[in-house]
Amino acid sequence: MAGSILFDAPGPKTIARHRLYTVLTVLVLAALVGFAVWRLEDTGQLVYDKWEVFWTPAYVEVIGEALLNTLKMAFGAILLAIVFGLVFGIGKLSEHALIRWPSWLVVEFFRAVPVLLLMIFIFYWLSIGGGPLSPLWCVIAALMLYNGAVLAEVFRAGVNAVPRGQAEAAYALGMRKSQVMLSVQLPQAVKIMLPSLISQCVVALKDTSLGFYIVAPGLTAVARPIYQQFANQVPTAIVITAIYITVNLLLTALATWVQHRLIGEKNPIDLSRVGNMDGGRAV
Amino acid sequence: MEAVFSNFDEYLKAFGLTLGLFVVSGLASLVFGLFLASLRVGPVGIMRKAAAVYVTVFRNTPLLMIFIFMAVAMPKLGYNFKFIEDFEIAGYSVSAFFFRSCLALTLYTSAFVAEAFRSGVNAVPVGQAEAGRAIGLTFTQSMRYVVLPQALRAVVPPLTSVQVALIKNTSVAAAFGMAEAVATMRAFNNDNADQRIQIFLLFAIGYILIVEVVSLASYALERRWKVA
Numbered sequence: 001m002a003g004s005i006l007f008d009a010p011g012p013k014t015i016a017r018h019r020l021y022t023v024l025t026v027l028v029l030a031a032l033v034g035f036a037v038w039r040l041e042d043t044g045q046l047v048y049d050k051w052e053v054f055w056t057p058a059y060v061e062v063i064g065e066a067l068l069n070t071l072k073m074a075f076g077a078i079l080l081a082i083v084f085g086l087v088f089g090i091g092k093l094s095e096h097a098l099i100r101w102p103s104w105l106v107v108e109f110f111r112a113v114p115v116l117l118l119m120i121f122i123f124y125w126l127s128i129g130g131g132p133l134s135p136l137w138c139v140i141a142a143l144m145l146y147n148g149a150v151l152a153e154v155f156r157a158g159v160n161a162v163p164r165g166q167a168e169a170a171y172a173l174g175m176r177k178s179q180v181m182l183s184v185q186l187p188q189a190v191k192i193m194l195p196s197l198i199s200q201c202v203v204a205l206k207d208t209s210l211g212f213y214i215v216a217p218g219l220t221a222v223a224r225p226i227y228q229q230f231a232n233q234v235p236t237a238i239v240i241t242a243i244y245i246t247v248n249l250l251l252t253a254l255a256t257w258v259q260h261r262l263i264g265e266k267n268p269i270d271l272s273r274v275g276n277m278d279g280g281r282a283v
Numbered sequence: 284m285e286a287v288f289s290n291f292d293e294y295l296k297a298f299g300l301t302l303g304l305f306v307v308s309g310l311a312s313l314v315f316g317l318f319l320a321s322l323r324v325g326p327v328g329i330m331r332k333a334a335a336v337y338v339t340v341f342r343n344t345p346l347l348m349i350f351i352f353m354a355v356a357m358p359k360l361g362y363n364f365k366f367i368e369d370f371e372i373a374g375y376s377v378s379a380f381f382f383r384s385c386l387a388l389t390l391y392t393s394a395f396v397a398e399a400f401r402s403g404v405n406a407v408p409v410g411q412a413e414a415g416r417a418i419g420l421t422f423t424q425s426m427r428y429v430v431l432p433q434a435l436r437a438v439v440p441p442l443t444s445v446q447v448a449l450i451k452n453t454s455v456a457a458a459f460g461m462a463e464a465v466a467t468m469r470a471f472n473n474d475n476a477d478q479r480i481q482i483f484l485l486f487a488i489g490y491i492l493i494v495e496v497v498s499l500a501s502y503a504l505e506r507r508w509k510v511a
Contacts, residue, residue, distance in 0.1 A: 021330065022327055022330075025329045026329060029329075039361070040360070043359060043361055112447075112494045114451035114465065114490060116455060116457065117464075117487065120465060120469055121479070124469075124476075125479050202343070209348060210345075210347060210455070212458060213457070223351065227355065233359045234356045234360060236356075237355065237356040244344060244345055245340060245343045249339075
């Protein structure tokens with residue numbers, strides 16, 4: 001909503017007041033940045049030694065490998081979650097109560113349970129003491145279950161967002177239920193869902209950081225040995241966070257681009273209503 | 284099963300701590316998020332920009348990294364939050380662990396709360412504000428009687444999903460020295476390897492109960508505020 005509708009065009013007094021606010025904000029922000037830099041300098045965080053590791057080729061390689069592992073976990077989890085979500089999302093749309101209710105239960109369960117709880121459970125159950133899964137796969141499995149449950153809701157919302165007439169027309173042509181779903185509803189729904197799907201990658205990518213707790217490889221896991229060796233906790237935290245933010249912003253830009261290409265200015269499925277923000281509930 | 288039931292007080296204590304983290308950082312994030320949102324819809328350009336940068340940065344940072352900042356990096360800058368333990372109220376004081384966990388959760392959640400508020404204000408159709416202005420309401424009147432009541436209703440569902448996410452996010456504190464539900468489950472797991480699945484289910488049910496109570500409360504609120 002444009003602010004200008006709510007109030008009259010600002011007069012000279014208001015403009016002067018706004019200018020004062022602008023100056024004050026700039027001063028406060030500058031003071032904050034200055035204070036942060038002063039603290040960093042004062043505690044000796046800005047010395048070359050503490051930052052050198054981040055352009056030492058051997059360590060850059062290690063961090064690059066960690067980033068690759070993080071991406072591997074995120075995309076592996078999302079790919080598996082798509083399968084999981086498709087099965088249970090369509091399950092929730094089923095006409096048979098025997099399929100619908102178990103699907104509902106599975107989706108609700110995995111959406112309400114913290115990813116970290118899932119991750120630790122899977123780690124203790126299937127990894128520790130010669131279990132079949134490596135910590136990396138524990139992270140992928142936990143993220144698959146959680147994101148799959150979220151995506152099931154996205155798929156359901158996507159299929160429901162396809163105009164009713166499409167399915168009715170397909171039935172009128174004599175198609176079977178599975179044909180209607182697979183060749184009419186799903187292909188159209190995918191177009192609506194794609195941006196949400198990419199945004200979900202951001203959530204998954206952020207959650208891979210939880211692998212820290214079960215010593216899975218990844219960016220957060222590599223941060224610990226680095227700061228333990230060089231005692232450069234602050235620079236490490238800053239650099240690793242910057243990497244996460246950059247990758248996430250690239251993913252978000254991709255989601256926006258796909259949205260413009262595929263569905264124009266129309267709103268995508270509102271993920272905040274189906275459980276973006278690391279959870280939530282369906283409408 | 285009996286591993287948990289014979290130590291049921293520990294189970295309750297763990298969820299008490301989870302609830303404590305949730306309530307404190309939930310309220311704090313509502314306040315700070317509302318502040319950020321008001322900056323974002325306000326008329327001063329630089330305030331809008333600053334709030335937008337905050338939201339972008341914190342939304343794209345993993346919560347775990349914010350915890351690393353609070354628990355690992357801040358002490359190196361001379362902030363270990365120990366001062367908070369000096370404040371005593373009726374013999375109780377807040378631990379530094381609890382304080383920095385709430386701080387991390389609040390900083391992270393506020394970004395999402397701000398977005399929820401903003402989307403609530405944006406959900407009010409422009410025509411409503413225009414109509415308010417057209418019948419001669421002032422800025423305050425049109426906000427008070429037209430825009431805000433509708434925005435408040437629109438903001439409940441997204442705000443609920445943010446708070447539900449916060450309940451689950453409190454679990455990250457487990458990695459930084461809080462004996463809340465997830466850390467306690469891990470301890471139970473270490474001691475009773477043969478009852479893993481039951482232990483997991485009992486702790487999962489604890490979380491589901493909390494999430495359901497918050498969701499039901501929000502449904503009730505939504506229904507009560509609904510205009511026919």
